[in-house]
Amino acid sequence: MARPHANRSGTDNKSHRGFSRRSLLTGAVSLGAAGSLGMVGCSRVPGEGKVLGGSLLDTLRNQGSVKIGIASEPPFGYVGDDGQATGEAPAIARVIFKRLGIDEVTPVPVDFGALIPGLKARQFDVVSAGMYINPLRCEQVMFADPDYLMLDAFIVKKGNPHGIKTYADVKKKGLKLASGKAYAQIDYAKAAGISDVLVLPDQVAGLDAVAQGRVDAFAGTRITVKSAVAGSGRVSATEPFQPVMDGKPAYGAGGFAFRLSEKNFRDAFNKELLKLKANDYQELLKIVGPFGFSKADMTDLTAKELCG
Template sequence: MKAQKTIALVICLTILLALVACGAEQPQAPPASPTQVPETTFERVKREGVIRVGFANENPFAYAQPDGKLTGEGVEVARVIFQRLGIPEMEGVLAEFGALIPGLQAGRFDAITAGMYIKPERCEQALFADPDYKVGGGLIVPKGNPLNLHSYEDIAANPDVKVGTGAGYFEEQYMKAVGVKEEQIVLFPDNPSGVAGMQAGQIDAFTATAIGLAQTLGVTEDPNLELALPFTDPVIDGKPITGYSGTAFRMEDLDLRNAFSAEVHKIEEEGLLLKIYEPFPGFGEHTLPGGALVTESCPDQYKDLDLQP
């Protein structure tokens, strides 16, 4: 019995020593590598050479041509700037306008190039570059502007003037704020129906955004109508009513946004921005942003971010 126990003990010790030896021969697991900084969107799109952009198919801001090529003011501005940043290709992703910011947040695309107005509620959800155009109101008038209308104040000063605008357009509020009477204002469903109202003699002028009016006139092709130039935007509560638009990025993509914004200012200073405007009705010197900053439209939303320039 003792001999059997001794043999069993020897066998166990032999097995144990073999296991220890095998373990000693195996290499130790490498130490855990330090946490790597994840690749930013800017780094990724530069590496891939392509960036996906969301658009809503609205002429002249961003739209697909019959051959499928993406164009528009916002698109062409972005195309030039991304190329200058080392991103040669741009791929468009069509979305309804209201789905653009959710699509950006969900990662369907990396930027919005849709001529989107910079508004505080949007700045809560997306990171806008400094604006690449500004736009105010405008007036369509009969050729020669016989009533000499160049502002809403001019309309208020002549109670016989009938002016149309779109139902739900901000222009109705702006006109009332500077003294235009409610009985002077005629509401239409949209710009084309307002122009039709002018052609029928229902109104003396029609107002909406200057860019929208220019686009409508281009489609209507009525030689008896024109934009009232110059047009002075109203000043309400001490501030001129001017809208600004820019390219939008995700909140976390500050490096991409800052690099893009720097180029926006450069192309305006170089005169290139004005050249980009040329194919698009309604754009021109009067829509140049003049070095405006996004913080002028959203003074509170980005106050904790290191926006450049």
């Protein structure tokens, strides 16, 4: 989730905020046969880590469709009841790709940990999942500028009986914490000295674990947590807070990821994204507002700054 860079504790929203939303993807991921998208019109595939201009955008324009990788995580990106991609990132993608001359957007749902491997294997053309931008991921993929900046929160039992506000509280009180697979919150917890974090598939599993008393809290982004607990009488969401790593704020800013070989594609996308951010983010907020994002989540931070 990339953008605003405001220290939510009161500093200006445009000040720099840090790096991560979910931990860097690790481990090999088995994928099906790579799709043909991205291969057509390419005379060669660049070596690992090599950045070239790329001709994928022209190919996608000619065929009129683009495949986006999503991780089935509301409200960032998921498949709706109608079978279409929805959420903050797919909604932005649909607008921008249309302006780039690509009318059809096809979702490819995968596990979050399979997004970068799937992109590199050409299973889809772009990651559209609100992925946190950080230096380690920037070594593997090329990011557009972030479209949001996010604080953390916890799912806790109704009324927050343990008074949990931060990771330090979890550590100090010896409580049991869970988070989602490949979430950056796992790293935040470990930085606070919490060595044993139960890793669950997603926030829905986290809600159940808290409600059943298997853990005392589930860590996620403030918008993921808020979405999960909506309408639940069993659990609550804590107030959003700024996570810290190594004594410094760890800012979660998310954006779209592209293969390193497709700089032209990324640049064209980024140009349209910056247009959406113009005039105090008015157009962008119209797109992402229905998914719970507000002006406080906007940012003018760049991918270059986040990649370090």
